[in-house]
Amino acid sequence: MNKQQFLSSAGLELRTLEFWIEQQWLLPDRVSDEDTFSETDVARAHLIHDLKGDFGVNDEGIDVILHLVDQLHGLRRAFELLQKDMQRSSPRQGT
Amino acid sequence: MRSPYEILGVAATASAADIQKAYRKLAKKLHPDLNPGDKAAEEKFKEVTAAYDLLGDADKRKRFDAGEIDASGAERPQHRYYRDFANADQAHPYADASGYADYMDSDDAFAELLRRSEQARANRRGRDLHYSLTVDFADSITGASKRLTLPDGGTLDVTIPPGLVDGQILRLRGKGAPGAGKGGPGDALIEVEVRPDPRFTREGDDISLELPISLSEAVLGGKVRVPTPTGDVTMTVPKGSNTGTTMRLRGKGAPHVGGGHGDEFVRLKVVLPKGPDPELEAFVEKWDRKAFNPREDGAS
Numbered sequence: 001m002n003k004q005q006f007l008s009s010a011g012l013e014l015r016t017l018e019f020w021i022e023q024q025w026l027l028p029d030r031v032s033d034e035d036t037f038s039e040t041d042v043a044r045a046h047l048i049h050d051l052k053g054d055f056g057v058n059d060e061g062i063d064v065i066l067h068l069v070d071q072l073h074g075l076r077r078a079f080e081l082l083q084k085d086m087q088r089s090s091p092r093q094g095t
Numbered sequence: 096m097r098s099p100y101e102i103l104g105v106a107a108t109a110s111a112a113d114i115q116k117a118y119r120k121l122a123k124k125l126h127p128d129l130n131p132g133d134k135a136a137e138e139k140f141k142e143v144t145a146a147y148d149l150l151g152d153a154d155k156r157k158r159f160d161a162g163e164i165d166a167s168g169a170e171r172p173q174h175r176y177y178r179d180f181a182n183a184d185q186a187h188p189y190a191d192a193s194g195y196a197d198y199m200d201s202d203d204a205f206a207e208l209l210r211r212s213e214q215a216r217a218n219r220r221g222r223d224l225h226y227s228l229t230v231d232f233a234d235s236i237t238g239a240s241k242r243l244t245l246p247d248g249g250t251l252d253v254t255i256p257p258g259l260v261d262g263q264i265l266r267l268r269g270k271g272a273p274g275a276g277k278g279g280p281g282d283a284l285i286e287v288e289v290r291p292d293p294r295f296t297r298e299g300d301d302i303s304l305e306l307p308i309s310l311s312e313a314v315l316g317g318k319v320r321v322p323t324p325t326g327d328v329t330m331t332v333p334k335g336s337n338t339g340t341t342m343r344l345r346g347k348g349a350p351h352v353g354g355g356h357g358d359e360f361v362r363l364k365v366v367l368p369k370g371p372d373p374e375l376e377a378f379v380e381k382w383d384r385k386a387f388n389p390r391e392d393g394a395s
Contacts, residue, residue, distance in 0.1 A: 069128065
């Protein structure tokens with residue numbers, strides 16, 4: 001989706017979005033100078049919105065939280081792969 | 096059904112500040128994106144936000160306390176949480192391997208598994224950018240260096256490999272759009288059009304050329320200059336050459352893939368002087384024209 005569609009999906013002001021991109025909290029795809037956004041970006045914008053608006057987290061806090069959340073998902077993914085791999089290599093173990 | 100006060104764990108007489116404090120304390124613990132593995136967190140979080148939507152708004156709280164509205168219907172519009180996307184299989188720019196990067200350094204199977212997962216997800220390459228470029232025929236045979244001016248004003252130095260064919264796409268690694276996050280840039284893909292040269296025709300790695308020669312060069316032979324992609328060369332036309340006689344200039348064609356070069360074939364074409372030439376006419380009158388009939392052997 002383009003910037004306009006993203007702003008309405010995520011309920012953001014243009015200036016807020018620009019600041020978030022500048023902070024690298026959001027990383028839109030850049031195609032010939034135009035930012036395009038995915039559903040993942042929308043969901044991430046909702047998370048940032050909740051953190052800032054409802055939880056009163058300041059900008060420094062957002063940086064820390066997003067970094068940890070991203071690492072957490074990386075770890076979850078690694079864990080999931082490991083689990084699948086173990087199931088594949090010993091499917092009958094324990095039965 | 097629990098009352099919103101019970102859900103937030105505050106007294107009915109709590110101040111607005113206390114309600115907000117209680118909500119934040121619960122919401123921070125229950126936010127689905129901060130609890131990616133806890134499926135129940137979403138339901139609890141919804142309950143807490145619904146309670147806060149009611150009690151956090153002074154007007155709604157007054158109406159609820161007066162019994163004018165109940166706790167239902169205060170739910171926020173649904174949206175999908177980030178955790179639903181962050182854990183999906185496809186790569187996304189936010190994936191971060193730094194939480195287990197140290198485990199990837201070892202040689203065992205677990206490290207290999209992690210390395211593969213990181214390659215698949217953490218590094219989203221930038222997009223490939225497409226450009227087009229036109230080169231002269233001679234450059235397509237010999238190779239050349241060209242500078243491409245990009246729409247944004249930048250430039251790109253493109254090496255045209257010898258023997259390039261029309262429509263060939265050159266890939267310049269890392270010259271595409273920048274990647275997101277830690278992903279590297281994409282590639283520049285340049286489609287090269289070869290500007291035809293009216294003199295040359297290319298067939299595979301060979302090229303051919305039609306070379307006009309004069310009547311006297313055809314009859315008596317002689318040295319003529321022949322254009323090639325690398326510049327003019329001198330070629331000897333043998334005595335008694337004819338239109339259609341083809342000479343080979345070795346190695347003047349495009350390079351073969353496995354080494355060596357194709358050839359340039361020079362097809363001679365006898366051309367008479369333009370306009371009436373009384374001297375030539377008088378000479379041919381004298382010459383016995385009946386002595387030679389080129390149609391004798393069945394040629395029309």
